[in-house]
Amino acid sequence: xxxxxxxFAITILATSCSxxxxxxxxxxLNGYWEIKTVQMPDGKKKEFKINTVIDFxxxxxxxxxxxxxxxxxxxxxxxxxxxxxxxxxxxxxxxRLYYKTPFDSWKETVIEAKDSLLKVKNRDNKIYxxxxxxxxxx
Numbered sequence: 001x002x003x004x005x006x007x008f009a010i011t012i013l014a015t016s017c018s019x020x021x022x023x024x025x026x027x028x029l030n031g032y033w034e035i036k037t038v039q040m041p042d043g044k045k046k047e048f049k050i051n052t053v054i055d056f057x058x059x060x061x062x063x064x065x066x067x068x069x070x071x072x073x074x075x076x077x078x079x080x081x082x083x084x085x086x087x088x089x090x091x092x093x094x095x096r097l098y099y100k101t102p103f104d105s106w107k108e109t110v111i112e113a114k115d116s117l118l119k120v121k122n123r124d125n126k127i128y129x130x131x132x133x134x135x136x137x138x
Contacts, residue, residue: 022095025113026088029057029064032077032133033118039127053080054133062088064097075135 033055038046056067056077066084069077086097095110097120111119111127118130 019093020112022090022093022110025095025110026059028113028115029110029118030059032056032069032071033130034133035128036131037129039129041125055130059088064088066099071133071136073136 034051035048035055037048040046053068053070056069056079058065058067064086066086067079068082069079071077084099084101086099089096089098095113097108097110099106099108106123108120108122111121113119116132119127120130121127
């Protein structure tokens with residue numbers, strides 16, 4: 001009986017510490033994302049309670065676009081014209097987003113991507129936490 005409990009505990013520990021699957025994470029990126037917090041490298045957090053601009057992410061294969069949009073009361077969105085294209089790559093068992101504009105290039109590493117949560121780390125070691133945007137409900 002003690003042997004069974006030990007094997008069970010090791011199995012639970014091994015599966016709970018496994019890294020997220022980058023292929024599965026790719027499928028979770030599509031949609032409207034609202035920033036909730038930014039964790040600075042020194043551990044301090046900045047919270048965002050109200051957002052007038054949210055990110056719309058749209059994937060097509062191994063590439064995508066992130067567009068800044070503003071939600072309207074009627075459930076539609078207005079874009080401010082700011083859009084960035086990116087390439088998705090799996091490196092070191094992590095999903096990375098590579099951006100390139102005429103002014104700069106950078107990458108973000110997806111830490112977590114679920115149906116309602118997205119966490120990415122940028123080149124400055126800042127961790128951005130997003131939640132899926134929910135339309136206004138009056």
